[in-house]
Amino acid sequence: MSLGDVADVFNGKTPAKSEQREAGHPVLKIRDVDDGGRFREKFGSFVDQDYASQFSKKQVLPGDTLILNAAHNADYVGSKSFFATEDVRGALATGEWLLVRPNHRRLDPGFAHYWLTSAAAQAAIRDQVKGIHLYPKDVARLNIPLPPLDEQRRLAAILDKADALRRKRKRALELLDGLTQSIFLEMFGDIACGGNSIKKKAEFNTHDWHEGIIGDQIVLQRGKDITKKEAIFGDVPVISSGGISFYHNEKIAPGPGVLLGRKGSVGNVHFTDTDFWPHDTTLYVKEFRGNLPEFVYCYFKRFPIENYEASAANPSLNRNNIHPVKTLWPKLNLQERFSSRLRKVWLGINNATAQLASSEALFASLQHRAFSGQL
Incomplete structure (x- = not known):
């Protein structure tokens, strides 16, 4: 028909x-x-x-x-x-x-x-x-x-329930995403005025790829993978070193850190954790180090770096842009409290993401079966 x-x-x-x-x-x-x-x-x-x-x-x-x-x-x-x-x-x-x-x-x-x-x-x-x-x-x-109208309504009702479930989980994930900045504002809303903070230059390391040799296997975090989404641990390509030559001028220190997009996603930030991938990055990515990376990540989400060549054909951050960056670092005990609260939210985000993926898969399966005469 x-x-x-x-x-x-x-x-x-x-x-x-x-x-x-x-x-x-x-x-x-x-x-x-x-x-x-x-x-x-x-x-x-x-x-x-x-x-x-x-x-x-x-x-x-x-x-x-x-x-x-x-x-x-x-x-x-x-x-x-x-x-x-x-x-x-x-x-x-x-x-x-x-x-x-x-x-x-x-x-x-x-x-x-x-x-x-x-x-x-x-x-x-x-x-x-x-x-x-x-x-x-x-x-x-x-x-x-x-199919007959009554059968159409029956199938639509089944899909309504599955759709409602995935929408509810999507909404829950959106609310959790918003909690990150809510907690930041709750604890450090006066940061721009210097409350409970010490002003100092942001410490950072740069890591660029050049031709050379790397180890057996490495995960590459590219500039384009760093987006403005509230993603904590994203999918990145894994490559084998067989037949591929790279050399990096400095090994990134172990432990969690913050990546800053230098090109392609200029100024966007992404939190990384060695529990999820090795700390090696491609060209166009910078890593900032402060007292605690969770605070650094949320700070630059709230106050992004905008001092770059935006009018150029290929906008980018460089060392001259980043060196003058100063921020107000809260005392370590406040950062520790913030980090603990944030990690709980991120765990909830990971769980909610998995639940959403499950409900999306269920809906897609039911949708396929409904229109192929299997439901």
Whole structure:
């Protein structure tokens, strides 16, 4: 059965800038939905009611599935989707949204949404991208499995429960992520004013790769692996030294430390621990050492280094940028208390990450089985 036989598939309408207002009838833009497919609970643009009434069909209804249909890069087309709820009822969808509106007598909205976001349907949708656009007529031609309506509702209910579980775990992880800076502000909120702190120059080591020889096996931490995400221990490539020659001018001292992106992810920081990988780094990474690395990490998350050649073709940090860096180091007993609290949060983050991965795998499995007649 073609999707167009059981649903209307059409694009939204983007109002001209001259038609947009600071108040009035809400407009649903791409940025109003986060990457997890959740409404951000606030509209950023509006139009007059008279204008909106001219495009009543393009106003969102609960149960619609919205799909990103255009982007500057073809890889992003179709990458964001949104299952419309009562929160956005009546909002005018912009032209960057492709809307799928099920015929409720033949197609359950939840079933349609879960099918459209399944791996198989996503692959089929990507195959329909032309240039940097996804067109309604092409999506309407996609074949959708169509069991009886009662069976559609049963499958959607199962997927609802699995989806609710993964969303709950994702939310728990987001809250834990936010605790890092919350604890920092609670304990060192007055750090910029010098409370309980000693001002001194930040100590650091630099570690660059040159041609030479390394040991049997080593983990490489690249500049591009250091992101602004609240990731504590990230995946990095492991390479064998067989046939590969490197030489590093200085071995990094053992123990936990803080990596600072020099190029590619300029100024971003990442906490490393020898329990997870050896302390050798690639070019473009600097390692800072303070009294306790947990404090150094959170300090530079809160107060990132911005003194670099941002206007250059290839922005980068260098020794001259970093040498003048000064910070207010709290007394060691405060850093120890902070480190202890932070480590507990990080343990919770690791556990929550594992639980989220498990629930994501369960949902993907159920989704596959639901649309292959195995559930």
